[in-house]
Amino acid sequence: MKLEAVELIRLDVPLKSAFRTSEGSVSVHEVVWVHAITDVGEGWAECAANALPDYSSEYHTAAAGVLREFFIPEAMKLGNDLTAEAIAPALHWAKGHRMAKAALETAVLDAQLRASGMSFAAYLGATKTKVPAGVSVGIMDTLPELMKTVEGYLADGYLRIKLKIEPGWDYEPVKLVRETFGEDLLLQVDANTAYTRDDFDLLKRLDEFNLLLIEQPIEEEDILGHARLAEYIQTPVCLDESIVSAGVARDAIEIGATSIINIKPARVGGYIEAVKIHDVAQAAGIPVWCGGMLETGIGRAANLALAALPNFTLPGDTSASARYFETDTTEPFVLVDGHIDVPTGPGIGVDPIREVVDRFTVSTEWVK
Ligand code: OSB
Ligand code: MG
Numbered sequence: 001m002k003l004e005a006v007e008l009i010r011l012d013v014p015l016k017s018a019f020r021t022s023e024g025s026v027s028v029h030e031v032v033w034v035h036a037i038t039d040v041g042e043g044w045a046e047c048a049a050n051a052l053p054d055y056s057s058e059y060h061t062a063a064a065g066v067l068r069e070f071f072i073p074e075a076m077k078l079g080n081d082l083t084a085e086a087i088a089p090a091l092h093w094a095k096g097h098r099m100a101k102a103a104l105e106t107a108v109l110d111a112q113l114r115a116s117g118m119s120f121a122a123y124l125g126a127t128k129t130k131v132p133a134g135v136s137v138g139i140m141d142t143l144p145e146l147m148k149t150v151e152g153y154l155a156d157g158y159l160r161i162k163l164k165i166e167p168g169w170d171y172e173p174v175k176l177v178r179e180t181f182g183e184d185l186l187l188q189v190d191a192n193t194a195y196t197r198d199d200f201d202l203l204k205r206l207d208e209f210n211l212l213l214i215e216q217p218i219e220e221e222d223i224l225g226h227a228r229l230a231e232y233i234q235t236p237v238c239l240d241e242s243i244v245s246a247g248v249a250r251d252a253i254e255i256g257a258t259s260i261i262n263i264k265p266a267r268v269g270g271y272i273e274a275v276k277i278h279d280v281a282q283a284a285g286i287p288v289w290c291g292g293m294l295e296t297g298i299g300r301a302a303n304l305a306l307a308a309l310p311n312f313t314l315p316g317d318t319s320a321s322a323r324y325f326e327t328d329t330t331e332p333f334v335l336v337d338g339h340i341d342v343p344t345g346p347g348i349g350v351d352p353i354r355e356v357v358d359r360f361t362v363s364t365e366w367v368k
Helices: 060-077 084-091 098-116 120-124 143-156 171-181 197-209 223-232 246-254 271-283 297-307 354-360
Strands: 003-021 024-038 041-047 130-132 134-137 160-164 186-190 237-239 260-263 288-290 339-341 361-367
Touching (some): 024 060, 060 361, 098 120, 120 297, 143 171, 160 171, 223 246, 260 271, 271 297, 288 297
Parallel strands (some): 134 160, 160 186, 237 260
Antiparallel strands (some): 130 339
């Protein structure tokens, strides 16, 4: 196949409510979409980069820039040899920018799979037709507000709760949620790097709540620090931001820095690398789960396909459309008995709703 043109679309999709983490608060999901036009048809991907370089060094205008200036021209240079599998090797010379790389690879893969009639789930090796859904709960202004929010998600049927934490919003909210909703609730926390090596005693206090895991407590480069923490506390340590490739995953597992991994395809450069991490973890007996970046349906669809692989044994952050948006960009994903169906159609299996996309579009540019 051959890449003929790419449309980069900037969208502002309003969130139902602000989502606050230790890194900041967002009330509008600002993203770039990659719409690939190939000789065998079109493909879609949502680039996960935030508006600010707060989760990682990437941000959406930088992603658009590196796609426009380097990555799309490089993919076009492949000529008729373009395949989704050829993208990562062709971009390997460029350091970092994994979310931008992932978006281009995913859009090309979508086109490739749509043309051959194969779903993402089948291509990636999915073994499930529906996946259990958890929900990520942001930091709130007050504890009553948090209780009301968690209660609402449990009423919706979510199977596990993840609380965002930061210094000053950790022990008390976790204790209250555990006491209010009981020992059987699957409960975990995510610090998004908010703590340091000086906070181990504080983090150890969370041991009493029998959490499934603590996600990315300290900074992403400090893998050794996570290994030390993992020895010090009982709660399993789960890395998110730190795991940027299958190689890093292998090393982090080997030194004991992570006993569970949050896999986000965008963070690691795409779905092909994500499957490699799944396999490395599986071989080491380390369970994985699928994280999210507040994606709209276009990004969520492919994440659900990945979450259907066999070693994704914990509920992911792949929540229903209604958890995030009044109006999603695709047919909404719905929660049924705590699960979400894995799309079965060709490619990502869903299509953007043109009228909705137009409404949320801030700007578009064509790269040819
Ligand atoms: O750390 O997992 C994270 C959202 C944006 C950036 C980072 C993270 C998150 C979430 C929400 O926790 C995941 C989701 O529901 O998509
Ligand atoms: Mg996280």
